[in-house]
Amino acid sequence: MRNQHTAPTTALSGHRLSRRRFVQAAGLTAVAASAGTALGSPARADSPRTNRDVIVVGAGYAGVTAARELRAQGFRPVILEARSRIGGRTWTTTFEGKQIELGAQWIGPTQPLVNAEVRRYGLSTLTGSIPSRLLMPTLSGPAAVDLESSDARYGALMERLFAGARDLFPDPLNPLANRAAVVAADGLTLRDRLDQLGLTAEERLWLSGTTAGYSGGDSRIGAYTALAHWWALAGYNIAGYDGAMSLRISTGMTGLLQSMLNDAQAELHLRTAVASVTDTGGEVCVTTTAGVTYRAPWAVIAVPVNVWKTIAFRPGLAAVRARASAQGVGVPHSNKIWMKVTGLPDRVAARGTEGDPFTTLLSQGDVNGGQLMVAFNSLPPVDGTSVSAVQRALRYYLPEASVTSVLAQNWGTDRYSLGGWALRRPGQLSTQQPAIQTPQGRLAFASGDIATGWIGFVEGAIESGLRAAGQVAAMGTPALAAV
Secondary structure (H helix, E strand, O other), X not given: OOOOOOOOOOEEOOEEHHHHHHHHHOOOOOOOOOOOOOOXXXXXXXXXXXXXXXXXXXXXXXHHHHHHHHHHOOOOEEEEOOOOOOOOOOOEEEEOOEEEEOOOOOEOOOOHHHHHHHHHOOOOEEEOOOOOEEEEEEOOEEEEEOHHHHHHHHHHHHHXXXXXXXXXXXXXXXXXXXXXXXXXXXXXXXXXXXXXXXOOHHHHHHHHHHHHHHHOOOOOOOEHHHHHHHHHHOOOOHHHHHHOOOEEEOOHHHHHHHHHHHHHOOEEEOOOOEEEEEEOOOOEEEEEOOOOEEEEOEEEEOOOHHHHOOOEEEOOOOHHHHHHHHHOOEOOOOEEEEEEEEOOOOOEXXXXXXXXXXOEEEEEEEEOOEEEEEEEEOOOOOOOOOHHHHHHHHHOOOOOOEEXXXXXXXXXXXXXXXXXOEOOOOOHHHHHOOHHHOOEXXXXXXXXXXXXXXXXXXXXXXXXXXXXXXXXXXXXXXXXOOO
């Protein structure tokens, strides 16, 4: 099942989306955070081999979606999750008494699948607030700018960056509809694209924070086509682009995912990392690092593309998948840092440029004795576990502020993600789609990293889970094997 494109809204809660641009466009982890803690137990090395209808490896949005859809078609899934929680690169938790997201945080009105899930389970969404002070990069460092005029200027720069995107992606849900144009442009990095625009030094500072931030710290990592595809999916305009990261789920990402998991009625094993996946031709054998083997006619591999290379597949992965995992799809440097800050009388948002300690910094509401702020760091890395290190980084933007506590998640060094949200590298779209989505023997693959539409977003993970479930159902019926 594919996303159905909807026209972006132009206003939320009485505010123009353009006024909210900085707050919402800062959702750099659109594809990285909200896992709930569901009941589950690790399989023991002395447990008997177990048979199921289908094995799902990974309890993030892609895996849980696949498990739920397969359950609805009569399959009995078992989900194996390496972490002690569900959610993968989504992770809802608390900090200083407030609910926060250590991974993916935002959804938007142009993402129909995730919005349908929110409605299905009777959940609501929340919007953010507009900062009273906005800092933008200048040749002499961060400086306060007028919200309205900077909004218009940044929007115009983004229009220049994505000029021609409508011709490149005339049908965003079929990104290779104009294959010749995509092939011609797909080798460009985001830095190559900046070089084409004839920007002034300060204009480049403004745009490189976006291109480097989404690429994981270096504008040479991400493909221009990857960001241009997001622009096209959002309606080819800045309002839609902002809207793609304008809403939060009231219960956190965990609340929605837990509701989906409840419907899946799947047997869930947490703290159950997978070492190998063997397709014998007649069944799939999934062996955990603890030595337990699960058997089923089919399996869904629902872990990040970057992690595929850490699992022994027999036979080996198809060349397109092996190449993608070696190259990486999830951005390699992705550190989300929450902090309690004192000394600030107002709500602040700051945008960095390439090479700054934070590419984005946002006030997120009051807490006892201060306010919460969230920052996104990639390169150079900031130690998110160190109050003093975060303090030094923060004072580059806000010399008057003090950090009293921190909580961070570094997705690039997390062994079960090996990267943050997905952003395709140069050449990956034209050489890997749609082959990377197809089944391999008795294996289907699900991940927001290989979505057709919103790659790197929860929307893309749901899309991918739906497709993988359909592929398994097309390959065979429930085996009804004895438990």
